[in-house]
Amino acid sequence: MSDCLFCKIIDGQIPSLKVYEDDHVFAFMDIMPLTKGHTLLIPKTHCKDLFEMPEDVARNLYAAAPKVANAIKSAFNPIGMNTINNNGAEAGQTVFHYHLHLVPRYDDADGLRVEWNHRQAEFPTDVLTDVATAIKANLLP
Numbered sequence: 337m338s339d340c341l342f343c344k345i346i347d348g349q350i351p352s353l354k355v356y357e358d359d360h361v362f363a364f365m366d367i368m369p370l371t372k373g374h375t376l377l378i379p380k381t382h383c384k385d386l387f388e389m390p391e392d393v394a395r396n397l398y399a400a401a402p403k404v405a406n407a408i409k410s411a412f413n414p415i416g417m418n419t420i421n422n423n424g425a426e427a428g429q430t431v432f433h434y435h436l437h438l439v440p441r442y443d444d445a446d447g448l449r450v451e452w453n454h455r456q457a458e459f460p461t462d463v464l465t466d467v468a469t470a471i472k473a474n475l476l477p
């Protein structure tokens with residue numbers, strides 16, 4: 337897409353620090369890294385977010401993810417990694433070309449804080465069963 341920042345990075349109109357590229361994906365350093373090695377993995381096919389991502393684009397993107405993740409792991413020996421993908425402005429998306437953040441983790445003070453506020457009391461089994469039923473009813477073939 338002509339006015340898309342990440343499409344421009346893919347075709348070289350905007351410079352980036354590329355770490356990997358194949359026929360389907362492009363991986364480069366996030367310009368505002370959360371931790372050392374924070375990398376963005378994006379499909380070469382423009383799609384806004386996960387909801388609009390065709391199955392083959394998803395397949396090719398995730399096929400490359402372990403290769404890039406393991407390169408980060410070998411380079412910096414992190415103790416873990418979070419993969420994060422924000423979909424929609426309300427969910428924190430700021431660039432509307434799908435991207436998977438690969439964020440290596442080093443310690444509690446490494447720059448990324450992930451807080452899980454579990455709410456299982458609000459979702460007992462009967463409620464959770466209804467939730468699962470609603471999702472299953474909406475799966476496309």
Ligand code: 5GP
Nearest residue numbers: 352364365366367368369422428429430431
């Ligand atoms: P989001 O908030 O959409 O999940 O993540 C967008 C990411 O893109 C941010 O982490 C931000 O630092 C990164 N970013 C934004 N503009 C540029 C850019 O021009 N070059 C690079 N390499 N990263 C960018």
Ligand code: ZN
Nearest residue numbers: 340343382433
């Ligand atoms: Zn794009």
